[in-house]
Amino acid sequence: MTFKAIIKNKQNILYGVALAALLLLLKWLEWRFVIIDNAFEIYAGAIAVVFTGLGIWLALKLITPKVKTVVVEKQVFTGPVFVLNEAELNKLRLSSRELEVLQLMANGHSNQQIAERLFVSLNTIKTHTSNLFLKLEVERRTQAIEKAKRLSLIP
C-alpha cells in the first residue's frame, strides 16, 4: 500500500481513529463512574445516545452524493473559417482554371478583367465560364456565385 492508497483511505482511517477515540472515552467514563453502581443504566443510555449519534454521523458522512448531471447548451459561433468542399469539387469535375475563374467572378470581376488578370484572351474566359455554368447547372454568373458559395467551393 503506497502513499496514494493511504490518502485514498484517509476517510476510512479517520473513522477508525474516531471510533477508537470513542472507545477510549468509553473506558475513561467506565473508570470514572463504575464506582457508582447504580449509575449503570445512565451509563448504558449515554452509550446508546453517543453511538446512535456516531452511527448517524457516519451514515451522513459516507453517503455518496447522487450525481445530477445538468447539460447546459453553450452556443459557439463557428468562425468564418473557409474549408473548400473538395468532395463536391471532384463530383462536379471542376478544373483548377475553372475554379480560378469562378473565384474572380465572385469577386465582382468582368470577363475582360479576368482575362487580363490571367493573361489570356476574353474568349478563353468565356469558354471557361460557359463550362462552369454547364457543370454548375446554372445560366448566370450570379447564380454560379450563389451556388458555389452554398457548396463551399469559394469563401
Added chain:
Amino acid sequence: MTFKAIIKNKQNILYGVALAALLLLLKWLEWRFVIIDNAFEIYAGAIAVVFTGLGIWLALKLITPKVKTVVVEKQVFTGPVFVLNEAELNKLRLSSRELEVLQLMANGHSNQQIAERLFVSLNTIKTHTSNLFLKLEVERRTQAIEKAKRLSLIP
C-alpha cells in the same frame, strides 16, 4: 434510497462491520477469560454496536439524499446569424425597394425575373439597379453582391 445507498457504501459499511466483528471478538475473548466479572463491558459494547447500527440505519432511512449537481457544457455549433447592418444601410441611403432588388439579385435572379416577381417593369428594375450601383459605388451586379455581403446588407 435505502438499498441503493447501502450498496453504494458497501465498502464503508464493510469497514464498520469488520470493526464491529473485531470488537465482538475482543469482547468474546474478554468474556472467555474474565468471565462474568466483566459482563458489563460486553453489554456496553453490544449497546454501542447496536446503536451505531441504529444510527446508520436511521440516517439512511430518514435523511434526504444529497444531490450533487454537475453542470456539463455542451457546445452547440450554430451558423453565423445574419444581422443587417442598418448603420451602413442608412449611410448609403439605400431605399427599401433597392434593398429588395439587391437581395433578389444576390439570389441569382435576372432583372426580368426580379421585375416579374415585384410586379413592375424591367425598366424599373434597371433604374433600381443603376441607382444601387451608384450608391454602392460599383458598376456590376456581381460587385454589388460582393460589397453588399461584405457590408452585411444581405446574408
Added chain:
DNA sequence: TGCAAAATCACCCAAAAGTATGACTGAAAA
C-alpha cells in the same frame, strides 16, 4: 510515347445588363 483532359482561342449571334436621360405620381417634409 501516345492519349485524354485541360487550356487556349476564334467567330457569330442573341440575350441580358448597364448607361443616360427624361418624365410622372404620390407621400412626406420644410
Added chain:
DNA sequence: TTTTCAGTCATACTTTTGGGTGATTTTGCA
C-alpha cells in the same frame, strides 16, 4: 405651398454576358 424623394416607367444606345460550334496547343499520366 413648395420642395424633396422614392418609386414607377419609357426610349435609345452601348457593353457585357452567354450559347453554340469548332479548332489548336499543352500537359499529366498510364
